[in-house]
């Protein structure tokens with residue numbers, strides 16, 4: 001389907017049977033087959049996998065969202081690797097009502113109401129920068145996952161996860177951190193994800209492979225000299 005009311009960068013690649021409405025698709029972004037993008041801002045070099053739905057969300061540069069993932073009312077940082085079959089930003093139904101139908105189904109099945117679920121524009125799920133999420137994780141509406149955090153496969157994230165924490169399980173609990181507290185502070189201070197692409201490329205050797213004190217010091221030098 002042709003994008004409706006959307007701005008697509010000239011170098012954005014839109015594959016087959018997608019549905020894009022009221023959205024912005026950045027330079028070199030990839031929207032794979034059958035993805036649905038509604039009222040969302042997709043940054044440059046972002047890749048959205050097959051059969052994903054991204055609704056009322058923004059995804060910053062260089063982030064990857066794996067196939068068959070659903071994301072609603074979420075703001076995602078840069079250079080995240082978000083695996084497949086994720087559920088991010090799903091909201092609760094009012095289980096105190098006698099019937100679990102949402103406004104959409106009341107309208108469709110019984111013709112009652114306007115069918116428009118109330119849009120709460122104040123509550124977003126926030127995913128930081130450099131986050132890795134394992135497959136089938138579920139991050140509920142309103143939670144913040146800090147920069148550099150790791151979410152294990154099939155985790156159910158109900159509470160905020162601190163930067164650089166590794167959280168697993170149902171409900172998700174922090175089991176450890178990627179680095180010691182001082183290293184985490186230094187990495188958070190660097191904010192390498194905000195560097196120009198050329199600087200990140202030049203620093204690649206220090207960002208890849210196990211982090212050492214020498215690599216961290218060289219990264220701090222890159223930060224000073226950029």
Ligand SMILES: CC(C)(COP(=O)(O)OP(=O)(O)OC[C@H]1O[C@@H](n2cnc3c(N)ncnc32)[C@H](O)[C@@H]1OP(=O)(O)O)[C@@H](O)C(=O)NCCC(=O)NCCS
Pocket residue numbers: 083084133134135150151152153154155166167168169175
């Ligand atoms: C979270 C993860 C990165 C942790 O890896 P790790 O550091 O090697 O962790 P360990 O194997 O040392 O496990 C530490 C503990 O956490 C538990 N654990 C690890 N991953 C878990 C998960 N996803 N869910 C529940 N518990 C988990 C382990 O059983 C272990 O528990 P124990 O101390 O009681 O024995 C990894 O297990 C994971 O979930 N990776 C995601 C893989 C994936 O989905 N890839 C998709 C492609 S991107």
